[in-house]
Amino acid sequence: MQADKTDILKRLNYIDGHLNGIRKMIEDDKYCVDILRQTYAVRKAIEKMEALVLENHLQTCVPEGIKSGSEQAIIEELMQLYNLAGNR
Amino acid sequence: MQADKTDILKRLNYIDGHLNGIRKMIEDDKYCVDILRQTYAVRKAIEKMEALVLENHLQTCVPEGIKSGSEQAIIEELMQLYNLAGNR
Amino acid sequence: MQADKTDILKRLNYIDGHLNGIRKMIEDDKYCVDILRQTYAVRKAIEKMEALVLENHLQTCVPEGIKSGSEQAIIEELMQLYNLAGNR
Amino acid sequence: MQADKTDILKRLNYIDGHLNGIRKMIEDDKYCVDILRQTYAVRKAIEKMEALVLENHLQTCVPEGIKSGSEQAIIEELMQLYNLAGNR
Structure with a gap:
């Protein structure tokens, strides 16, 4: 997440x-x-900053979580994020 | 997807x-x-019908795809769905 | 609303x-x-069909309503539409 | 807009x-x-802060603009705000 982290923090400063x-x-x-x-x-x-955070999550935590057996928790979180993204 | 399928088709008729x-x-x-x-x-x-289709996708295709080695394709699709859901 | 009406109904058939x-x-x-x-x-x-209906509303009912004294009702409706449009 | 202004600035500080x-x-x-x-x-x-700013706009600038003859400009702006609110 390091490279993304610098980019995300830079975007946060811009938003500020x-x-x-x-x-x-x-x-x-x-x-x-x-x-x-x-x-x-x-x-x-x-929203653009969120997309970076989500992409990082999808690339790391999601596959790791699914392969290490915490599938249900990962899937529930993804549903939540999806609903939050669409203001549902 | 069978039980969901009946529910999803019922919702589609309601929308019609x-x-x-x-x-x-x-x-x-x-x-x-x-x-x-x-x-x-x-x-x-x-949107509610979409949530059913997505939940079904997250419960079946996503874990199967990640465990069977098509991680990148699955992740790219999830990013697309997320952006579409949020009108981005 | 006549020209729009034909266009709106055509879009509705497309959606069907x-x-x-x-x-x-x-x-x-x-x-x-x-x-x-x-x-x-x-x-x-x-959403595109909605924009046509809203534009028609803004061009006709809103100015007529404001000029004929039903300002508060018109404004309350506009707030509602705005919130509905943004899934709020 | 005075009372709203204080409230809006307070919300902005919260967001900060x-x-x-x-x-x-x-x-x-x-x-x-x-x-x-x-x-x-x-x-x-x-979004909640935006709703306050919009309500203030609808209560003041919109009726004043429509009654003083700048109807088209007001309506175009309202369409823009509506599209922005719905991420369109």
């Missing part, structure tokens, strides 16, 4: 900076629609 | 009937918001 | 046909991931 | 704190699924 920009917009009473465009962009950035 | 109801609403020029509430309900019903 | 194709796939025990790709495509088609 | 907690989890190599549960919770918190 983006949120600070949004705070400024709200404090300065910027137009609501412009603020919403930025919050959507932040959600997209978080 | 629901769509016919929506067709009638549109033909009768019913209020847009009422129509949209019904199309959202249909999408929810499809 | 698509669902029949999915029914066949399930009956024939096709691969789960292929089935899920099709159900996602159907949801996308429904 | 939550992201810092996620950074710590990543740095400490916590379990991927636990990290993903937290990033989903952050997205939910952002």
Whole structure:
């Protein structure tokens, strides 16, 4: 997860900076629609970060867990992640 | 997948009937918001049917594929499904 | 809404046909991931149909309602549609 | 927007704190699924904040814009927000 970790932390810093920009917009009473465009962009950035974390999970924990006998727990977690991803 | 299959086909019939109801609403020029509430309900019903198909996939094809050496293909498919589920 | 109505009904027929194709796939025990790709495509088609219905609503009922004094009802409906669209 | 503004800024601070907690989890190599549960919770918190901003927009800018003749611009923006909300 090392290479991904650096990338994920870099994305997290970007998201932080983006949120600070949004705070400024709200404090300065910027137009609501412009603020919403930025919050959507932040959600997209978080989704992209999530995809990295999930890919790492699928590449490591899932095969290891299935091969070492904790199949049911792994599958339940994958269903949960799937439902969370789709806002279900 | 047998028991699920019957349940999934039953849900598909329900969705079919629901769509016919929506067709009638549109033909009768019913209020847009009422129509949209019904199309959202249909999408929810499809999502629930999808969850059954996915659960079946996770319980059978995923462990079998991982144990029989087609790990990469299985993982790529799971990433695709995850992105599709989240409209990404 | 007339021109849209014809287009919306045409899309609804397309969705119907698509669902029949999915029914066949399930009956024939096709691969789960292929089935899920099709159900996602159907949801996308429904979303596109919804956008037409919503655009029609925004162009007609919303301005008429706001100008004729039923502002609160119109706004509450828009919030509901917004939440439904985002699976909230 | 004053009362909402305070509430929105408070929610933004909560989201900030939550992201810092996620950074710590990543740095400490916590379990991927636990990290993903937290990033989903952050997205939910952002969605709730968005709903406040949108409600404020619907209550003020939309009726004012429609009554003062900038109907088309307002409607186009609402379609955009709707599509962004549904990840379309």
